[in-house]
Amino acid sequence: MDKPGITKALTFYRIMAWIVGLLLVILICIGMPLKYLASDPNLNALGAGINLYLGIGHGWLYMLLLISAINLGRRVQWRWVRLLLIALAGTVPFLSFVAEHFATKDVQQKVAALPDKA
């Protein structure tokens, strides 16, 4: 197993998980209420703009998140169930942070168990 490779893959995955998680939180907790619940039309328009740009951006970045998770999963021999859970967690606000926490913990344990190369 390639320790530096795993560390890089983990960093890539963590960055993507945080970006996608934050975008989803902004989208669901700020953009949607502004667009549909605010009484001021200017705020509705702001919400619509947030949803339009962050919505499309979130879709493309979510793909990168999946790629980063698969890249990491191949290196640390995750099973498909964990990847499926990470993929699903990326679609629920705040859950991608939880998934990222447990995934990082798991990878760090595996890396710590690796013998250092002489």
Place this chain on the structure above:
Amino acid sequence: MTDTPTGPGHRRRTQALIWTLGLVVAGVMIFLGLWQMSVFRTQGRDALTQRMNLPPVPVASVAGTGGIPHDAYGRPVSASGTYRGPDLLVPSATDPRRCRVVSPLVLGDGTVLPVVRGVSPTCSTPAASGPATEIGVFLPSEAEPARELPPGQLGSVRLPRLAQTWDGAMLPGFVSLDAEHARAHGLEPAEIILPDGAGNARSSGYALQWWIFAAAAVAATVKLSRDAATGSGFMAPGEVLSDRRPVDTPVEE
């Protein structure tokens, strides 16, 4: 032949399940992409059509000179003023051999509202003059025509061009008269081309994402099926702790 959880029979069933699920998921994603493409387009056009059938409001209440109109474009407005020539002829949006007749309606405060009074099949019509109260859909300036026309001819209802022809401050839009008012001028009503750009780009973007996800689902199906056949990779029986493997053994072949 015994069928253990790692036996060939079990692996084939797992592969069959993976392919069934993978193809169902990919199929659903392809369908969602197609649905997104069509429904968003239809909904957008329905919303615009519904907007064009709102009751008219005075144009001054939604648009003024020197400001961005608020909630004005695409809705019916009414305007009272006096026609003051000269009229301009612009090719019809649907049939370039016919002409839209554009006339300046000078409102009470002196501002000019360009009015597409209707379409003339012969490109000749009596000039509008005198006071009038008009009702039609308020629209934003059209784009420059694709091809250059001889001097003095207009290819589209382009407000900066109209402003060079007519004196006075101009409202940031023009009115295309409804059927009743166009016929009152002896003209056929001009067809309104619904804007068709950003909404489609957005739904196309979402649709493309669904189709990429569908392709990824097929790729994942192939990968998982292969892993299931060998009992390795993502389909290994259990997560193998890395310290149980030789250090330099690659994870994937």
